[in-house]
């Protein structure tokens with residue numbers, strides 16, 4: 599029985615585990631190895647790195663920091679969890695683990711466009727998911743937005759602040775734009791093309807949306823098809839989710855299930871590394887305060 603189990607080892611899970619270890623709590627971190635951070639070619643808004651930093655470097659640095667503490671780390675997918683009188687019991691394919699408290703830092707996954715070599719396109723900056731992260735990098739470029747409904751209209755309007763050359767493309771099966779949406783786009787000087795895009799193709803530093811009417815080239819394409827929120831464990835434990843599937847948390851990052859916390863992208867809020875780190879610090883501090891003081895579960899020795 600650990601004091602705490604952290605599910606997910608992206609920025610939120612790794613930093614929460616550092617905090618908990620430094621609070622002399624026995625901690626296990628279980629991770630399926632699919633952090634969104636690993637997809638970031640270079641982040642320019644991660645604190646302290648004026649010249650930018652790659653997502654893999656961020657992960658390596660946080661993993662190395664956690665390596666200073668005796669935290670159990672398990673590479674596995676948590677298939678489900680049950681809340682019993684003594685705490686949370688988790689199942690993975692390789693076995694079961696239990697803890698008094700549980701932090702979910704399981705993140706989200708972006709829904710990709712139907713195109714080959716998505717990872718390489720992200721790496722080259724011709725495909726992007728997050729205008730908050732990197733719209734600064736596309737100032738005055740030819741920008742496409744690929745979406746299936748209102749989210750695309752919102753994202754195109756957001757990006758119009760950064761470039762005058764914005765075109766909204768629609769995914770197959772997407773919603774037909776309403777008159778009101780067309781008016782909003784036209785007033786902002788945004789083009790739209792409602793012929794469904796049947797292929798997205800990259801050539802070097804450009805990307806093409808191929809639709810019935812022809813092929814449109816852009817410098818970069820923002821995919822606004824949404825995210826899959828990894829909140830199944832929270833849902834199974836009875837925690838409240840919002841309409842998109844994000845886990846609802848209070849100011850301490852506690853859910854409405856006693857002993858269950860959530861931080862990072864999986865919890866409702868801005869999907870950013872700085873926010874994930876802040877949430878992790880708040881959640882870990884609250885978890886520590888909620889556990890009995892003066893009785894560390896298993897002594898944590900500094901390595």
Ligand SMILES: Cc1cc2nc3c(=O)[nH]c(=O)nc-3n(C[C@H](O)[C@H](O)[C@H](O)COP(=O)(O)OP(=O)(O)OC[C@H]3O[C@@H](n4cnc5c(N)ncnc54)[C@H](O)[C@@H]3O)c2cc1C
Nearest residue numbers: 606608609610630632633634641676705731862863870871
């Ligand atoms: C292309 C791209 C560019 C971005 N650029 C920036 C940027 O410049 N600046 C910025 O601040 N943010 C950026 N982001 C967003 C940033 O990556 C996320 O906000 C951040 O990764 C959130 O961290 P997290 O710890 O919540 O989740 P993640 O980093 O996604 O980690 C979640 C972990 O939980 C694991 N997991 C999920 N379910 C389970 C389970 N059931 N059992 C075990 N493990 C599980 C996953 O495998 C994963 O390893 C970008 C994202 C993308 C995709």
